[in-house]
Amino acid sequence: MTLTRDAYGKETLPLGSARVLHPQSSGPDGLERLAVAWALPRRFAFVTEVNNTHIGVLYIATGFLFFLGAGVLALLMRIQLAYPGLAFLDADTYNQFFTMHGTVMMFLFAVPIVEAFAVLLLPSLLGTRDMPFPRLSALGYWAYAIGGTLVFSSLFFGIAPDGGWFMYPPLTGPKFSPGINTDVWVLGLGFVEISAVAAAVELIVGILKTRAPGMTLGRMPIFAWYMLVTAGMIMIGMPAVIAADILLELERAFGMPFYDATKGGDPLLWQHLFWLFGHPEVYIIFLPAAGMVSMMLPSFARAKLVGYNWLALAAISVGFLSFGLWVHHMFTTGLPLLSLAFFSAASSAIAIPMGIQVFAWIATLWDGKPVLRVPLLFILGFLFIFTIGGLTGVMVASVPYDWQVHDTYFVVAHFHYVLIGGMVFPLFAAFYYWTPLITGRMLSERLGRWAFWLMFVGFNAAFLPMHITGLRGMPRRIYTYSGELGWNWxxxxxxxxxxxxxxxxxxxxxxxIRHRRVGRKAGYNPWQAPSLEWLSNQVGHGFRSIMPIRSRYPVWEQPGLKEDEVAGRGFLPDAPTREREALVTGPITGEPEQIIRLPGPGWTAFLAATATAAGLAAGTLGLTTIAMIAGAVAAVAYLYWLWSTDRALPRQLADAGRGVALPLYSNDSQSVGWWGMVVLLISDAAVVASFAFAYLFLWTARPAIWPPAGLQLPGFLEPALISAAVAVAWVLFEVADRLNQRDRRLATSFCFIVSVVLAGGAIVIGWSWLHGLGIEATRHSYGAAVWTLLGTMALHLAIGAGMALWCLLRLGLGMIDSWRCLTLRICLLWWRFTAPVTALVLLMIAGFPHVVS
Amino acid sequence: MSSLELDNEIEPRSEMGTLHRLLDPAFGFFVWAAHFLVVYIMTAVACVLGLGAAGEGVRTTFLTVLLALTVAAAAIVLLHAVWRYRQHRDLPEQRFRMVVTIGNDGIATVGIVWQLFPILLVPVCA
Known part of the structure; x- marks a missing residue:
């Protein structure tokens, strides 16, 4: 069957007399061109590779090394705690170890490794060759690997963070932590968090825009649903902790008192922002693991998933509800009882979608004829352990119970049951399940069973007693204890x-290690799985051709799929532009829209990540010159990267195979760049919202002095002027887009120039307004919050002005015209966000003190 | 138990915006989030402004407002579910979208209604 757009109820493409470029070949010449386009670079140039299969494997390996490192720290701590009064580790070292154990496990192992699995597997599962932004994946990986290594290696120099993995101020403020230990955490992990947001952009746009033709939302592999929700949660949640990090570093480096109670700050602000991220973080870790379990179960149950729809909606429900739970980490902070009870109720509500998932998995096993292989053993272990963790979770969701066990080993036991049960066991199941896809060889069934039983028995015997240790009153984070308290045995x-x-x-x-030599050859689809990844070959391009999908279980239900795919009877059996390519499809219906050319190997991402990491590390250590040089190199790398995007492409349609012709370029909301910017702006909005929350929260901490004595109330004239200037700049950008459509280059350039002038003028007026009001950033939390919010918006305006100059330059060089105008439209999205948000922020800064005074 | 008929679904094109269509199945949770934030922030601000020291009548009025907001939010979500059910019930190709939308709306309604426990049982600003 030839799939045309008619199959989706759409009008046919206006092929008519249009010349179709790049005819494709399903023969060996097409395969040869594919292999050349997707070939791996050799030797040390491997760092330049950006393909998901390469980056994904590196990503997983790095995450696993961090898991081993943090695990060793845990063992060393357990030696210290084995007997009362041991002096195996001193208190300072113990502080660094437990901080790094939690930090590394959460930030450098759990989140990155689930993203890594997604980067590695999703393109194959979705039936595409790669995600839309391979260089972003590479940047995210190298930023994480280098930034993470720097943070971890701080242990060897005695400058590791030591304030606990959630780094509460005032302990981590400049007064009580004057060393650079905290700065290492804030800057290093800030870098890693930004890489997580980069991965989220890649995953969201990849899942929505690069699926196999015909793969509707309802036919996506269930893992894609889980990852879509997870990436959405990262997009919203990570900015909160990035904002908290920025505020903490502003306090430490410049004395802006956000968390300093003596100057109107409030340490609880950190807790709110941290847990606004920190609680969803648990589900950011758990949901991908649940997605992997849902992918593996049908292979071992020999039956389709029971309740695919219910699992998808449960994932969405968990994604939302998890943002309403953060205060359950703060039940002992003295918030009003009614507020606590809201969160207690929400914490209980999340049990519904969690229960749906557990019952769906059990029902799937019940429905089929399970084959007990090692991955299924780990899945059963997960169900057992995670359910216990969930039950103790319901216990600590109850406020009075939490008051009793808060900060005791009961909580330590609870979250290890949730995290090791909910994430590590599924992860090991995934290792056993998907290793043959990567290496072509099976892991040992016998050793796997040993590994499982040792882990299962070891885990339960180590952590089950901790519930009792906690109930007997042993607090977390103590490096030793007295022998008379009943905790010894x-x-x-x-x-x-x-x-x-x-x-x-x-x-x-x-x-x-041994399976690479002696492992049994896996062959094709060793688990008889229903999903697409087993069709992809162990080569860079993955699929020989992109097959249209008509089922949730294509390998089981589409006869001849493998034969057609290998014979090149799908889409893109060739590399028609001689470069790496992927199909872009509609986000809902999965209809083919466009062929995109993907970047191949290049130094940009590696260089940008390395230079940024070097700059941050040098800055943390006070090596200003090196930091500036590294920063300049990073800036050049990023600018070169941006310059290389939005390439000139022919306007004609290109042959996509199977009788379908598609454009090579899109300059509107169909393009992946447009979607990437939308996702980025949502993240950005979350950062601004976090700063606005900080402003309002600090008012609730000191309602009587807002603004503090001696400061006049802000007026409305300057905010009105600034808002007007910004609004005109935005309108001019809109006009520039329309003028550019009519090829009126001079008038377009004029609009850009005036936008730059207006944005600059708005920044200058804002600066003089704040100075005129006498608001200082370091005297009181009010000034710190105002300067941070307005500084953020000034930065947005400066970037908007930079975008106008960028467009002006590209327009002058002929790199923007009425057809090739994606750059302009993506910059326009920035202005569509920045202008209204600036006006809203100004309204709040100027108006709120009038309301509350 | 696995249902085969769902596997033949293709969503027809729609005039609704793509972003809107992507987010519509989660409508209930947007309402849940708005409701959650509103009742939490209202309580926090009211306590800062001295509701705890106010008379019994003021506190009862405040709780009544919270109660009304909760009932209204739950009603909006349920209406959305009913609306989508009436739109999609005869369209087999929309079965997935309908089930996810109604399921999400159902869980969101429970999440909203659940907030009645604190509103009705816990003293304000204590």
């Missing part, structure tokens, strides 16, 4: 069995 058991758990992990490591 419980701690001995926990310490001993933590090594049993580690032995299981070690066996897995041995298995991974």
């Amino acid at each position: 419980l701690n001995v058991i926990s310490s001993a069995f933590s090594f049993v758990f580690a032995a299981g992990v070690l066996i897995f490591v041995v298995d991974i």
Whole structure:
């Protein structure tokens, strides 16, 4: 069957007399061109590769190394806690170890490795060759790998963070943590968090825009649903902690008192922002693992998922509800009881979608004829352990119970049951399941069973007693304890069995190393799985051709799929433009829209990440010159990267195979660049909203002095002037787009220039307004909050002005015209966000003090 | 138990904007989020402004407002679910969208109604 757009109920493409470029070949010449376009660079140039299969494997390997490193820290802590009064670790080292254990496990292992699985697997599962922004994936990976290594290596120099993984001020403020330990955490992890947002942009746009033709939202592999929700949560949640980091560093470096109670600040602001991210973080880790479980189960149950629709809606529900739980980490902070109860109720509500998932998995096993292989063992272990963690979660969701066990080992036991059960066990199932896809060889069934049972028994025997240790009153984060408190034997058991758990992990490591030589050849689809990834080959381009999809379980339900794919009877059986390509499809219906050319190997992403990391590290260590040089190199790399986007492409349609012709370029909302910018702006909006929250929250902490004594109330004249200037600048950008459509280059250039002048003028007026009001950033939290909010908007205006200059330059060089205008329209999106938000922020800064005074 | 008929679904094109169509199944949760933020922020601000020291009548009025908001939010979500059901019930190709929309609306309604427990049982600003 030839798939044309008619199959989707649409009008046919206006092929008519249009010349179709780049005819495709399904023969060996087409395959040869594909192989050349997707070839890996050799030797040290491997760092320039951006293909998802390459980056994904590096990403997973790096995440696993961090898991081992943080695991060793845990074992060392368990030795210290095995007996009362041991002096194996001193208090300072212990502080650094538990901080780094939590930090590394959460930020450098759990989140990155689930993103890594998505980067590696999603293109294959979605039936495409790669995600739309491979260089962004590469940047995210290298930023994470280098930034993470710098943070981890701080342990060896005694400058590791030591304030606990959630780094509460005032302990981490400049007064009580004057060293650079906290700066290492804030700057290093800020960098890693930004890389997580980069991955989220890639995943959201990839899932929505680069699926196989015919793969509607309702036919996506369930893992894609889970990752879509997860990436959305990262997009909203990570900015909150990035904002908290920025505020903490502003306080530490410049004395802006956000968390300093003596100057109107409030340490609880950190807790709100941190947990606004920190609680969704748990689900950011859990949901991808649940998605992987949902992908693996049908293979072992030999039956389709029971309740695919319900799993998809449960994932969406968890994604939303998880943002209404953050205060349940703050039940002991003295918030009003009614507020606590709202969060307690929401914490209980999330049990509904979680329950739906667990029952769907059990029903799938019930529905089929399960085959008990190692991945299924780990999945069963996950169900057992995670359910216990969920039940203790319901217990601590109850405010009075939480008051009793807060900051005790009961909570330590609870979240290890949730995280190790909910994420590590599924992850090991995924290792056993998908390793044959990557290496072509099976891991050992015998060693796998040993690994599972050691991990399962070791985990439960180590962590189950901790519930009792906690109920007996042992607090978290103490490096030793008295022998008369009744905790001794419980701690001995926990310490001993933590090594049993580690032995299981070690066996897995041995298995991974030996299987490359002695592992059984996997062959095609060793688990008889229903999903597309097993069709892809162990080569850069993945699929020989992109097959149209008509089922949720294509390998089971589309006869001849493999044969057609290998024979090149799908889309893009060739590399018609001689470069890497992918199909862009509609976000809802999966109809083919466009062929995009993807970037191949290049130094840009690696260089940008390395230089940024070097700059941040040098800045943290006070090496200003090196920091500036590295920053300049990074800036050049980013600018070169931007310059290389929006390339000139022919306007004609190109042959996409199967009788369909598609454009090579899109300059509107069909393009992946447009979608990438939308996702980025939502993240950006979350940062601005976090700063606005900080302003309002600090008022609730000191309502009687807003603004503080001695400061006059802000007027409305300057905000009105600034808003007017910004609005005109935005309108001029809109006009520039329309003028450009009519090829009126001079008038378009004029609009850009006036936009720049107006944006600059708005910044200058804002600056003089704040100075005139006498608002200082360091005297009181009010001034700090005002300067931060307005500074953020000034930065937005400066970037908007930079975009206008960028467009002006490209227009002058003929790189923008009425057809090639995606750059202009993406910059226009920035202005559509910046202008109204600037006006709203000004209204709040000027109006709110009048309301509350 | 797995349903085969759902596997033949293709969503027809629609005049609704793509972003709107993508987000519509989660409508209930946008209402849930708005309601959650409103009742939480109203409580926090009211306590800062001294509701705890106000008379019994003022506090009862405040809780009544919260109650009304909760009932209104739940009603909006349920109406959305009913509306979508009436739109999609005869369209097999929209089955996935309908189930996800109604399911999300249902869970969101429970999440909203659940907030009645604190509103009705817990003293304000205590």
